Amino acid sequence: MGTEQSSDVVAADRPLRIGEVARQTGVTPRTLRYWEEIGLLEPAAYRESGERLYSPAERDRVLHIRELQDLLGLTLAEIQDVLASEDTVERARRAARADAPTLKRLQLLSDAIEANRRLVERINDRLQRVIEFRDECIERGNRMAARRAELESQLSRAGKG
């Protein structure tokens, strides 16, 4: 019943330097510093020298941010909102570990659920519109294909006759 400590293998949650996070996520150190500058992503800690130290949680957050950016096309400002909502989840989690009263925990959890619901709704709206757009494209494709078939049969009749 040892703890999860094992110092001879690379600790799974050893602090990451900025370059490591960058390599693991595909963003540049500059981007991480910029995100910090605008209050989007804080390092887990700093060394006395000023060097930034990240934990795997932050690395995951980087990936999350990139998805919100690339997939949903949100601006960093919008992403801040979304993350602020999601942080409610984190607060709820912390409250769970601490000795927070059940009622308080319920409240936080409900907030988090609500924030999540709004995000899903937002995504669904977007999905709906993209699907409609795609279907229009498919429709056009079908009409063109039909027209092509028509032309082809014309051509074959001409070849026969």
Next chain:
Amino acid sequence: MGTEQSSDVVAADRPLRIGEVARQTGVTPRTLRYWEEIGLLEPAAYRESGERLYSPAERDRVLHIRELQDLLGLTLAEIQDVLASEDTVERARRAARADAPTLKRLQLLSDAIEANRRLVERINDRLQRVIEFRDECIERGNRMAARRAELESQLSRAGKG
């Protein structure tokens, strides 16, 4: 059996001035001029004075461009590609009206179909990833909801006992 001409009602395809197109589509005149500058959208004609004249076709194209921008988050450069593909469709249509040989028309049509297919594929890729992302969000929501239910039942038992 008159033609579709009727000059006493507002002609459906009367040339539109830049401000009209702007109002009808929600973009600014500046944006239309910019799109023209980068070769994204040409007016149907110019007056001698230099004033731009658009037809309903261009107005529709504006809406189309905005959808590609907002919904799919494409850059104007990417949109140029997409539109170039779609213009193949237009060329095929023109060839159909003209006395182009059936074989030529078939070729153009096939190109258009292929371009459309690639666009649909692209959209589907995006859709797939967005759906996965949404489902992850929903999953998280479900876990939180379950946790909340747990807390609630805890609370009610405490209230009873």
Next chain:
DNA sequence: CCTACCGTTGACGTTAACGTAAGACTTGGA
């Protein structure tokens, strides 16, 4: 024909989201 818009062409300004470069300091391994 007059007037109130509408439009034109420059040309410079703006915002988001970083890139890049300089100069100094840290860190980690041989």
Next chain:
DNA sequence: TCCAAGTCTTACGTTAACGTCAACGGTAGG
């Protein structure tokens, strides 16, 4: 201890996609 590689801050540069302003000319309705 030493050196290469990494990191720090500061600050200016860049790109896309327009916004804004000035100075000027065209358009349309009464």
